[in-house]
Amino acid sequence: MAETKTHPAQHPVEVLGLTDTVSPSKGLRTMWRVFLIGTETPWQMAFALVSTLFAAVLQLIIPQLLGRAVDQSQVVSAGGHAATTQALLVTALLILGVSTLRGLFATFQNYFSEAVGHHTGLRLRLAYYDKIQHLSFGFHDRMHSGDLITLGLLDLEGARMFFATGVVRLLLLVVLIGFGGWWLIAIDPVLGLLALSFVPYVGWRSSTSQLELRQTWLDLQEHLSVLTRVMEENLAGIRVVRAFSAQEHELAKFRAASERALDLAHERVELRVRSTSAMTLSFFAAMGLVLLVGGLKVQAGSMTVGTLTAFLTFMMILQMPVRQLGMLVNSVARTSTCGARIFALMDLEPAVSNSPEAHVLTLTEGTLRLDHVSFAYPSAPDHLVLRDISFTAHRGEVIGIIGEQGSGKTTVAQLIPRFYDVTGGSITLDGQDIREVTLPSVRKAVAVVTQDVFMFTTTMENNIAYGNPWAPEAGIETSSSDAQLHDYIDALPERYRTVVGERGASLSGGQRQRMSIARSLILDPAVLIFDDSTAAIDARTEERIFAAIRAKVASRVTILIAHRLNTLSHADRILVLDGGRIAEQGTHAELLALNGRYRALYDLQHQSFGDRQ
Template structure:
C-alpha cells in the first residue's frame, strides 16, 4: 500500500477533492484495478444485450437481408439454416448476456464496496493517528463526540465520493461513449433525438442542486446535535441523575429527534420532486424515440429491430447521463464531512520530534527548568520565569492555590506542551531534542482524574507495560494498596471494568492508577493529587509504600494535603505563575511566609 496522498485544504474545490479521493483509492491499486476491469467488462456486456433481439426480429422473424456481421454470426452457429435453431440461439445468447451482466454487477458491487471500505479504513486510521498526536491544547477545544464523529462518520465521505460519484461517473462516461458510438452508427437522427432532453435534465439539476445541498447540510447539523446530546448525557449520567435532569433531557432529545425527522422529510420531498422531473425527461425522450421511430419504420426507412435496440439502450442511456450530472452534487454533499476531516490533517502537531531527535535510554532523573514561561492562550502566561533543578531520586512537591500552575508545570516535563520561553532539561538535554517516545517512556503519571478503560483490571494496570507478567501486575497492585479490593471483585484481576471505571469508587480508581504508574517503572514519577480520594488510614499506608518506591525515582507530587507535603524533600510553592518560595516543609514553616500561612489556613 502506498503512502497517504497530500491532503488538500479544507476549502478545496470539488475537483481537488475528487483527485484526493482518487489518490486514496490508488493506495489500493489491485482493488482499484479489479473495480476498473469489472466496470469495463460490464459496460461491454450491457452494450451487447439488445443485439440478439435485433437479430431475432429483423433477420429471423422478418427474414430481412442480413448485413455482413449478421451473416457471419449466422454461419458461425451450428444449425443456422433452421429458423427454429436461430431463435434458440438468440434466446440462449440473451439469457447468457443477462446472466453475465448480473454476475458482473454482483462482482462490481462487492469490489466497489470492498475498496470503499478499505479507503475508509485507511483514512480513519490516518485520522486517528493524527488526532492522537495533536496537542492537548487542540483536544481541550474539541468535544470527544466531535472527534469520534470525524473518525467514524466523516471519514466515510471518501467512500461516498468514490462509490456514489467517481465510480458512477467513470461507468457512466464509458457507457455513454459506447452507446453513443453504437447508436450514432446505427441511426444518427434517433441519437440526436435521444440527446434532445439533455438540456432539460441540466436545467432541472441546476434548479434543485442548491436546495438539496442546503437541506443535506441542515440534516447533518441536526443529526450532529442529536449525537452530541446523546454523548453528553451518557458520559455524565451520575450528574444527570443527581440533579434529576432525566425529564428535561427526554424533552431535549424529543426536540432533536423531531428536528431530525423534519430535516430528513424536507430533503426527501425535494429529492422526490427532482427524481420526478428527471423521470419525466426520460419518459419524454423515450416517447419521442418511439413516435419518430415508428413513423420511420412505417415509411420503410427503419427496421423494427433498430427501434427496439434504441428503446433498450435508452433505459441504460439516460441513467448514466443523469449520473454524470449528479456527480457534482454528490461531491458537494460530501464536502462538509471532507472539510471536517481535512481540518484535522491541516492542524499541525505543536509537539513533535524535531529532525535528528535523540532516543533517550533510561534516564538518571535529573530535571531542570531554566527561566520557563508558558501559557495556553496568547498574552496570558500561566507560568513566568520558572527556574529550579530536581536531583535524581528527589521528591519535589508542587503546592499553591488552585490555578497557580502546578499541573501545567508538571505537564511540561513529558512535553505535553512546549514552553514559550526557556527550556526544560532531562539529564542535561533539552527535552525538545529528545524523541517523544523515549522521553515519555521515562515518565510515569497519575493524573488528577484517574482514567480507566473498559478492560480487565490487569489490562488497566499493565496499560503502560502490556507484556508485564501477572506477578509484576500483582506486585504493583500491592504497592498501591489495591490488591485486597481487587481480590474481592467477582473475577479478581480478570474483572472487566465499566466505562471510565464507573463500577469502582474514586479511591479504588485512584489506587489502580497509582499501580499502573508504578508498574511502568519509570525513573520520573508525576503524581497529581495521588491521595485526594483516599481515607486517612489508606493514605498513610500508601504514602509509606510510596516513600520506598520514590527513593529510586525523581518524583513530583502535586498536593494540597499537608500529610503528603510533609513527606517530600522539597516544596515549590507557586503563586501568580512563579515560584514564590522553595524549601523543605520545616524551612518554609520557619520563614513564616506564604507557605506557612497556607499551612495554617489548611
C-alpha cells in the same frame, strides 16, 4: 472520565485551518489524493476500470440483439423457415451469452471498485489513527474529541468511496451515453436525439437536487445532533431532572428540538419526491415521443419494428445511470469536503516531536532541573502561565508543590514529560535537555499520575500494565498492592481478569486514582509526579500508599502536587506557586515560620466556616 481539558474546544474547521467552503482547485487536489491512495491497489483498480468498460459495452449490445430478434421473427428469410429459426436461436444464444457476461463484468466492476474503496479506507484509517496518537496535547486541547471521532468515521467514509461512487460511475456514464448516443444517432439522427432528450434534464435535475438534498441532509444531521444531545443529557442527568421535578420542562425541550428536526425531515422527503417524480416524467415523455415519431417512421417504412424496440430498450438501460448522475455530483461534493478535512489533519505536524539529532536519554544521577522555565499554552500564546520557574531535584528527593487554582501546578507536571514544549528556559534530566532526546525515552523516564483517570475497557491487569504490557503478573500485583488496590481487586469474582465496567464506571473515584497510581508505579520511572492524584483517596489509605512507595523513593525524584496540605507532609521540600511563579519554598516548618502564603493556606484548611461566623 474525560481527561483534563485546560481550554475550551474550538470548531474543528478552525483548528484545522480550513474555510467552510472548498475551492474547486482544492477539491480537485483532494480528489486526486484520494485517487492516488486507491492506486496503491493497482490491480484491483485496473480490474474495476476494465470490467466497467466491458460491462457497459456489453449492455449496449443487448438492445441491438433484441431488435434483431424482433426483426428476424417477422419475415421468413431467404433460407426458409428452418434457417430463420436457426437465426433466432443464434440471437437467443447471443442474448444469453451477452447477458451472462455483462452480469459477470458488472460483478467484477462492483466488487473491485468496492475493494478499492475498502483498501483506501484502511490506509486512511491507519494513517489517521497514527496521526491522532502522535499529535501533541496542544492540538487535543483545542480539538473536541467528538469531532475527531466524527472525522475518523463519517468524513473518512465520505472520502474512501470516491473511486466507486465517483470514478467508476463517471466512466460507466461516459461509455453508455457516448457509445450509445453515437450508435443511436448513426441509425437515425432525429430519433436518436429524441431518445437522448431526457438526458440533459434528468442529469441537471438529479445533480441540483442531490446538492440540495445534501444540504438539507447536513442541516438535518445538525438538528438531529441537537436532539441527541438533549436526550443524552436528559438521561445522563436524570437525577437532576427528577430532583427539580423538571420532567415537563425537559419534554418541552425535547419537543422543540424534535419538531425542528421533523420539519427538516419532511422538507427532505418533499425534495426527494419532487425530483424523482419529475425525472421519471421526463424520461417517460421522451419515450412517448420516440414511440410516436418512431411509429410514424415504421409506418412510412423507413424503420423496422426491431429498430424501434432497440431504441426503447436502450432508453430503459440508460435511465438508471443518468438518474444516478446526482450521486456522482454528491460523491464529488462529499469527497472534496470530507477529504479536505481529513487531509488537513493528516498534514499537521505534532508541535512536540523528536528533533532530527535526538538521542536516547541516558540517566546516571537522575537529577531533574528546571532552569528559568516560562510557558504559555499554544492556544493562548500571550498569556504566560509559568514565569521563571527554577528548581533542581535529586534522586531520592520528594518535592511538594502547592498553590491555588491557576497557579500553574498542573502545567509544571505536564512540562516535565514534555507533553508541551517550554516557551522559555529549559528542562534537563542529568544535563540533557528533554527537547534534544527522543520522546519515548523521556516519557519512559517520567510518569505522571493525573487526577482524572482514563480507564480502558479491558481487564484490571491490562489496565495496570497499560504502560508496560509485558509486565509479569508478580509486578502487576506488587504495584497494585503498593497503590492499595490489591485488596479490592482480589475480592472481585475474576480478580485481575475482571473487566472494568464501561469507562471504569464500576470503580469509585478513589479506586480510579489508585489504579492510576498502580499504572505509573509499574513503570518504575526516574521521575514520578503525583498531580493531585490522591484527592479522592481518604487520608488513611493515602498514608498507606506513601508508606509503600517510600521504600522506593530513594531511586527516583518524586513530585507531589496537592491541594491538601496533609499530602505534602511527605515532601522534603515544598514549592508554593503563585501566579506562575515560585513564591515561597522550604520545608513545612520553614514555610510556616515565614508567615506568608503557605501559612495562610494552612490556616484556611484548618478552620471551618463556623469559626468565622
